[in-house]
Amino acid sequence: MQNRILVSACLMGHAVRYDGRAKPLLHPATDRWRAEGRLVTICPEMSAGMQVPRPPAEIAGAATGEEVLAGTARVVEITGGDVTEDFVQAAENAVALARQAGCRYALLIDGSPSCGSAFIYDGSFSGRRQAGNGVTAAALKAAGIEVFSDREIERLIERVAELESDAAAGA
Template identity: 75%
Template sequence: MTARILVSACLMGHAVRYDGAAKPLNHPAIERWREEGRLVIICPEMAAGMPVPRPPAEIEPGATGAAVLAGDARVVEKTGGDVTAAFRQAAENALALARRTNCRFALMIDGSPSCGSSLVYDGSFSGTRVPGEGVTAALLRANGIEVFSDREIERLAGRIEEFGF
């Protein structure tokens, strides 16, 4: 069976980020996986009905995506709006898609309060990144999907090869 990979839409060149931009990831593995039909593309926030552009949002200081999922932390916009419910819905939508399409892996943009897999912003809107994971990355991992950041594409390629998918 071919391993499928859930991929942040912004990494595939879709202008879906909060600021209406994309963060295209150009790598030979991406092109190969696209040709092999492995990629399943999603912007969790858009799948939850959030608009583009939208105010920047960060997980509360000192918290991570797992705390948001547990109900112990919030995701707030720079404007002060509480978007926790939308981010939780975004994570649920991404997990449902990953399950429906048999994704064993995810390749997500780091830093995002949704997709960050190793780094998130610290909640102060100062541009400071700290170790942690976003809400979607946390839910995917909790459900057995291996999540890799955009800086870990070689490691992801190795895991796929290791399993012989």
């Protein structure tokens, strides 16, 4: 059985980002994985019923997705609306889909308050970045799924090859 990969829908060319756009990740590996049936696509926010387009959202107070999941931080829109429950539901949906589909890895768009894994924004809506996980990335990591940002595709390729090599050697 090939290892499956949960992937942000915007990276696969779906116009699901908050601004109604996609952010396609054009790479031979994603083309190959798609052809092999390895990719499981999700937009966590849309899975929780959020609209496209929607107001930009960030995790308030320079907090992280782990803190949102622990109930000690909030996700807010630039308009002031609290969308914490939507983001927690989105994370739960992504974990459930990853488990159901047998995903060992996730390839997520960085910077998002949901999918960010190397960086997220600090909640000030000023464009300032900070290291940290979005809510979905934090939930997937807590569930034992290895998370890679779109800028870490080469690391993901190596990790997939490594595990498959080990599995072939042990078979």
